[in-house]
Amino acid sequence: MIEADRLTKTYGRRTAVDDLTFRVHPGRVTGFLGPNGAGKSTTIRLVLGLDRPTGGRVLVGGRPYRALERPLRQVGALLDATAVHGGRRARDHLRWLARTNGIPDGRVTEVLAATGLADVAHHRVGGFSLGMKQRLGIAAALLGDPGILVFDEPVNGLDPDGVRWIRDLLRSMAGEGRTVLISSHLISELQLTADHVLILGRGRLLADSSMADLTRFDGGDVLVRTADATPLPSLLTARGATVTAEPGHGLAVTGLAPGDIAAIAAAHGIPLLELTPRAPSLEDVFRKITDPERQYRTLPHREDAR
The missing domain is CATH 3.30.70.100 (Alpha-Beta Plaits)
Structure with missing residues (x-):
């Protein structure tokens, strides 16, 4: 489980995360939504120990992430698939990660096959497309066979077959009893994948609901x-x-x-x-919930205004 209790993060006078309390339970896919600037990325960074909270706390599997001795065995995460040394071969990149956490090389072979990268395992990452780098990032997240998965924009760069594949993968992982948290701006895709939804606005929690209950928000x-x-x-x-x-x-x-x-x-x-x-779509409900909390607004198109 991922547990946040009164989690707060400020940068000077700006509050990025404001007194968040929520639980991400095992056995289901939880979607993490919010407008730009809502605090999603900061929250994920706090979950993964990349930032320290100003107040409150967040635990993964009952402990702070920084206290985990071999974190890849407990938490798999994908934040930026392009953050890989381009001169390194795909297999070597995963072997390097595996050795830092005591994971056998055989597991590298398994995740390369599971993510469709077995045929390019010896290719340098710099020549990969965005979709291939995304698959490599997913392979790295799966490397330690963790019970908790955290993905930011998991379908980024994937073609339609890849989108279907990652959707099925995430749901199967949740079906095995793992805790799955995904953040995405593709609301229609999230509606097909998630069982539960957390919605943020200006750093505050606006909704914590099952997908079924949320899409009955206004009756359609x-x-x-x-x-x-x-x-x-x-x-x-x-x-x-x-x-x-x-x-x-x-x-x-x-x-x-x-x-x-x-x-x-x-x-x-x-x-x-x-x-x-x-029934209303998740996008319809999302817009109604978050409209008062949006920080960035665009002027209507000339024809729309008319």
């Missing part, structure tokens, strides 16, 4: 589709619903249950071609 809407234009929008509005037009004689309806919509349509002889409840 109902997609209604008719064959042609009908008085249904005004009928639904009169019953207190909010109705937004969608292409193809579609209506996005909030404020009424599907059964109520069907009953109103039937009472007025309006045939329905579609009546589909839609």
